[in-house]
Amino acid sequence: MIFAAGLGTRMRPLTDLRPKPLIEVAGTTLLDRALSLGRDAGAAPIVVNTHYLGAQIIQHLAGQDVAISNEAGEILDTGGGLKKAQPLLGDGPVMTLNPDVVFTGPNPLTALLQAWDDSMDALLALVPLDRATARKGGGDFSVDADGRISRKGDFVYAGAQIIRPNRLADIPDRVFSLNKLWDLLIAEGRAHAMIHDGCWCDVGSPEAIPLAEAMLNG
Numbered sequence: 001m002i003f004a005a006g007l008g009t010r011m012r013p014l015t016d017l018r019p020k021p022l023i024e025v026a027g028t029t030l031l032d033r034a035l036s037l038g039r040d041a042g043a044a045p046i047v048v049n050t051h052y053l054g055a056q057i058i059q060h061l062a063g064q065d066v067a068i069s070n071e072a073g074e075i076l077d078t079g080g081g082l083k084k085a086q087p088l089l090g091d092g093p094v095m096t097l098n099p100d101v102v103f104t105g106p107n108p109l110t111a112l113l114q115a116w117d118d119s120m121d122a123l124l125a126l127v128p129l130d131r132a133t134a135r136k137g138g139g140d141f142s143v144d145a146d147g148r149i150s151r152k153g154d155f156v157y158a159g160a161q162i163i164r165p166n167r168l169a170d171i172p173d174r175v176f177s178l179n180k181l182w183d184l185l186i187a188e189g190r191a192h193a194m195i196h197d198g199c200w201c202d203v204g205s206p207e208a209i210p211l212a213e214a215m216l217n218g
Contacts, residue, residue, distance in 0.1 A: 001085055001096045002034045003078055005051035005071050010204045011100075019053040021099045022060060025203060026213045031060065034099040037160075041109035043095055047088045051075040079176040083168045096178075098159030102212045105198015108160040112194050121190040122163040122182060126155040133201035133215050134208035143193040150186060155193065158200050 008020030015023070021031035031048070038046050049069040050057045058068055069085040076084055082096065093116070095109050108125045116123050126149075129139050135156055142153030149155075163181070171180050185191040201212040 001047045001049070001069075001082060001089060001094055002031065002038065003049060003081060003096065003098050004031060004057055005049045005054070005075055005081055006100075007052045007075070011206060014206055015052075017053075019050075019057055022056060023203075023209070025102055025209055026216050029060070030099040030102075030203060031057065033102065034097050035064075035066070037103075037107055037109050038095070038097060040107050041095070041113060043109065045088065045090070047085045049076075049081045049085060074175065076175050078178040079168065079171065079180055080174055082163075082165055082178065083171075086165055086168070089165070093162050093164050095160070095162050100203050101159040102201045102203055102216060103158070103196065103198055104200075104215060104218075105196065108158060108194075108196050108198075111196065112160060112162050115192075115194045116162050119190075120162075120192045121167065121185045121188075123161060123192045123194055124149060124182075125158040125160040125196050126193045127158045127196045127198075127200040129154050129156060131196075131199045132156045133199065134204070134211050135202050136204075141193065143195070147192045148186075148189050149191050149193045151183075155195070156200070158196050160196075 004021040008015035011020045022029050045067055047067045047069055051071040067088045112123055139154040140157045141149045141155045199215055201215050203212050
């Protein structure tokens, strides 16, 4: 699932008239970059959620083998969005990807698949702070010797993961962040890390675009 419903407020004024996933980095939209990662990793089905200026995303995806989870009435955040999209995604673990990030190195989704096993309920792609371009603020997680994650530390969530969505049923909210599900799984020791073997850029603001392009060209 690609999360493409956000308002893109940090990317203004570029998002005044177009949704953030359709902004280009090095001549390719963020959404198309995310789709390429998913397809290269063999993801199927692929689901994209929409809200802000969603008609543009739907038009962009016309004719492609991509299902739309339309949140036109109410933006549901990542957790609520994944819960709404579950009927389109089917049973079992799902990969999720934020489109507003750019990677160098191996496909993070492929690396997640290679590292996944049934002892996990979540496997998050992380990147060390020193390889996190345009990151504002500190890290998100620490990783122990067994690869389990805990809050706070020097690793940044890279916007890609594999997660079992069945536990979403334990969260009654309609609108909520996946952070709520992560906290449940961290407490049970079932949330793990895969450290991305490459560089990463948070393309969340206009000034991050040239940084991402320089990283890709480096």
